[in-house]
Amino acid sequence: MLEQFTFVGLLFLVATLLGTLPPALAWLLRPKKPHPRKSEPYECGIYPHGEAWVQYKAQYYIFALAFMVFDVEAVFLFPWALIYNWLPLYAVIEGVLFLLLLLGALLYAWKKGALEWA
Amino acid sequence: MDWLTRLLAFLSNAIVNIGAWLQSVLMGWGLPEPTALLVVRAVGALVVGFFPLIVVIFLIWAYRKIAARIQGRLGPNSSGTWAGPWGILQTFADAIKMIVKEDIRPQGIDLIPYNLAPMLVVFASVMLWAVIPFGPGGSLIGTDLNIGIFYILAFSSAALFVFLMAGWSSNNKYATVGAFRAVAQLVGYEIPQLLAVLTVVAVAGTMKMQGIVGAQNVIFLVAMPLTAFIFYVASLAEINARPFELLEAESELVCGYFIEYSGMKFGMFYLAEFMNSVAVAAIFTTLFLGGWRGPWVDQAPILGTLWFFIKMGLVILAWMFIQITLPRLRIDQMLNFNWKFLTPLAIVNLCVTVLVNKGITEAFPGGAPVWTRAGILLLSNVLTVLAVWGVSALGRRREERRAWRAVQTAELEVTV
Amino acid sequence: MTITLSHVLFVLFGLMVLGGAIAVVTVRNLFHAALWLMLVFFGMAGLYVLLEAPFFAAAQLFIYMGAIGILIIFAIMLTRAFMRQPMPRANEQWWLAALLAAVLLGVLIFLILQVGLGEVVRAQPVPEHTLQVLGVTLVDPEGYALAFEVASVLLVMALIGAVTIVRER
Numbered sequence: 001m002l003e004q005f006t007f008v009g010l011l012f013l014v015a016t017l018l019g020t021l022p023p024a025l026a027w028l029l030r031p032k033k034p035h036p037r038k039s040e041p042y043e044c045g046i047y048p049h050g051e052a053w054v055q056y057k058a059q060y061y062i063f064a065l066a067f068m069v070f071d072v073e074a075v076f077l078f079p080w081a082l083i084y085n086w087l088p089l090y091a092v093i094e095g096v097l098f099l100l101l102l103l104g105a106l107l108y109a110w111k112k113g114a115l116e117w118a
Numbered sequence: 119m120d121w122l123t124r125l126l127a128f129l130s131n132a133i134v135n136i137g138a139w140l141q142s143v144l145m146g147w148g149l150p151e152p153t154a155l156l157v158v159r160a161v162g163a164l165v166v167g168f169f170p171l172i173v174v175i176f177l178i179w180a181y182r183k184i185a186a187r188i189q190g191r192l193g194p195n196s197s198g199t200w201a202g203p204w205g206i207l208q209t210f211a212d213a214i215k216m217i218v219k220e221d222i223r224p225q226g227i228d229l230i231p232y233n234l235a236p237m238l239v240v241f242a243s244v245m246l247w248a249v250i251p252f253g254p255g256g257s258l259i260g261t262d263l264n265i266g267i268f269y270i271l272a273f274s275s276a277a278l279f280v281f282l283m284a285g286w287s288s289n290n291k292y293a294t295v296g297a298f299r300a301v302a303q304l305v306g307y308e309i310p311q312l313l314a315v316l317t318v319v320a321v322a323g324t325m326k327m328q329g330i331v332g333a334q335n336v337i338f339l340v341a342m343p344l345t346a347f348i349f350y351v352a353s354l355a356e357i358n359a360r361p362f363e364l365l366e367a368e369s370e371l372v373c374g375y376f377i378e379y380s381g382m383k384f385g386m387f388y389l390a391e392f393m394n395s396v397a398v399a400a401i402f403t404t405l406f407l408g409g410w411r412g413p414w415v416d417q418a419p420i421l422g423t424l425w426f427f428i429k430m431g432l433v434i435l436a437w438m439f440i441q442i443t444l445p446r447l448r449i450d451q452m453l454n455f456n457w458k459f460l461t462p463l464a465i466v467n468l469c470v471t472v473l474v475n476k477g478i479t480e481a482f483p484g485g486a487p488v489w490t491r492a493g494i495l496l497l498s499n500v501l502t503v504l505a506v507w508g509v510s511a512l513g514r515r516r517e518e519r520r521a522w523r524a525v526q527t528a529e530l531e532v533t534v
Numbered sequence: 535m536t537i538t539l540s541h542v543l544f545v546l547f548g549l550m551v552l553g554g555a556i557a558v559v560t561v562r563n564l565f566h567a568a569l570w571l572m573l574v575f576f577g578m579a580g581l582y583v584l585l586e587a588p589f590f591a592a593a594q595l596f597i598y599m600g601a602i603g604i605l606i607i608f609a610i611m612l613t614r615a616f617m618r619q620p621m622p623r624a625n626e627q628w629w630l631a632a633l634l635a636a637v638l639l640g641v642l643i644f645l646i647l648q649v650g651l652g653e654v655v656r657a658q659p660v661p662e663h664t665l666q667v668l669g670v671t672l673v674d675p676e677g678y679a680l681a682f683e684v685a686s687v688l689l690v691m692a693l694i695g696a697v698t699i700v701r702e703r
Binding site for chain 1: 609
């Protein structure tokens with residue numbers, strides 16, 4: 001079992017190498033001439049005004065929460081999908097019911113206007 | 119003629135044979151077998167890791183060339199400075215330029231997350247390749263994990279926070295807004311994608327990538343075109359291709375979350391974007407186009423790798439055409455399309471496919487003929503599309519009638 | 535006892551989890567705390583792999599680093615622009631948290647003592663097809679079929695709660 005993950009471990013090392021090598025190379029080769037004018041935040045030529053970390057709308061949070069709901073659902077459904085060919089019909093319907101409940105919740109959110117971008 | 123047959127036998131399974139040859143050489147040097155195997159695997163990991171990089175170098179050139187031709191331009195060529203025939207070395211020149219560019223650090227950045235983000239993006243897109251099957255058997259795939267496709271979903275989902283990391287640490291309003299929008303988009307489109315993957319897993323009966331390839335006696339694109347469509351559209355959004363290209367949105371967010379990155383760090387984001395496109399093409403090929411399957415693979419396994427690359431190339435070409443010719447959606451349209459169309463459709467599609475497939479299994483106790491199963495699944499897909507179309511048409515008509523009634527009452531009030 | 539690669543990896547992942555966890559509670563910057571939390575989640579996934587439970591490792595990456603991590607960072611960013619200023623480490627409910635932590639520590643120590651510190655639990659061979667078995671028990675009426683459906687209801691409740699938050703806005 002674990003030896004299946006040997007390759008994942010080796011690829012982990014290669015991926016780390018690929019991720020760090022180009023920036024490291026650039027760090028060695030590039031010129032370093034900092035200037036305060038250069039390092040101003042780029043806001044299309046206008047002087048930046050106020051904090052960059054402003055408050056965002058709650059809408060984003062809803063999408064993240066909905067994403068989490070469907071993620072958890074997927075983790076439940078993957079083992080079910082894996083053996084569904086060997087399951088009796090009622091067990092398949094159990095999974096479908098699981099999905100339809102979520103579809104109902106999604107439609108409810110839709111009707112209540114939670115999915116609008118406003 | 120003896121050497122010719124031997125050469126052909128070697129070439130017919132070249133990659134595996136090179137690995138075996140390497141292992142025998144290492145064991146000839148006195149290395150014990152496990153160590154030799156480990157070294158061979160490490161070489162394999164290097165090849166798998168650098169493969170997307172090398173593909174991307176030529177992909178960027180091809181993309182620019184094709185985009186230019188579609189838009190009536192020349193694209194990279196050698197008219198100014200020599201860059202190889204048809205400007206094929208242009209990407210190398212760009213890479214060198216990026217590496218020697220000055221790295222501008224805007225004031226007020228959060229240094230460690232700022233520098234870590236571009237590395238992690240590339241890291242995550244390389245990790246996806248561990249379970250992609252390049253050919254038949256156990257040697258032409260990094261490792262055929264039990265959880266196969268779920269491993270890919272896990273890594274692509276785990277990498278999402280990097281965008282927030284890049285955007286937040288840049289100390290720039292555009293970058294933070296861009297990061298928020300990017301994550302809202304990626305998070306949303308992950309849902310139909312994984313529902314489509316669930317459909318494939320259910321019908322194939324396995325999460326192993328080789329198992330999914332093996333289950334496609336009729337390729338899933340034919341048996342389940344709707345699932346393939348959902349997966350492909352969601353993937354387009356995941357890799358930030360044009361109809362959904364809101365992460366960058368040059369005219370509004372001036373590059374989105376990586377606006378403050380310059381030099382090679384910008385290059386890393388650019389690289390990761392293209393690497394993800396290649397990875398998505400490879401995953402689509404494996405899930406829906408039968409992966410390495412094709413004629414004469416049994417005689418010469420190397421042909422499987424060739425078929426895989428040809429199919430992958432076609433998927434990439436389709437991506438390019440879509441990307442180059444379509445305009446961009448607005449963010450509310452993009453979110454509506456996902457939450458009000460693609461996600462419900464994916465849930466309905468999963469339920470219908472699962473029930474129909476179960477029904478076929480029950481109806482044919484001795485095992486359904488391959489084409490019968492595919493045909494019935496295809497039919498159920500067509501019926502689903504028609505039903506969805508009918509429901510949405512009804513909904514639209516009701517909306518129109520309501521709007522019409524509102525107009526009429528308004529007129530009445532005016533006359534009274 | 536010979537030290538194998540998996541021992542080394544266990545220590546590495548363990549340090550990743552513990553060090554990350556300590557950083558999460560001590561770092562003053564909330565956003566950095568969230569990033570350290572990601573490291574903890576990643577280390578947990580590594581530990582699951584060492585326990586030969588790859589599905590749970592992937593689920594850890596998928597749900598915790600993917601969904602929960604994003605949720606936490608969004609929550610931090612939605613709560614005003616205070617991530618710049620260092621926050622006080624504890625609020626007025628610190629004694630409640632301390633009490634709960636002490637109780638949890640007591641329970642854990644009790645459990646560990648029950649097993650016995652000296653005895654090392656011998657590694658059982660992991661049965662094959664664990665995932666298939668999991669799938670069957672999830673939908674088996676004798677098994678967890680009810681819990682499976684209740685989980686769906688719970689998720690529906692989460693979505694409806696989210697809708698309520700939006701409507702209050």
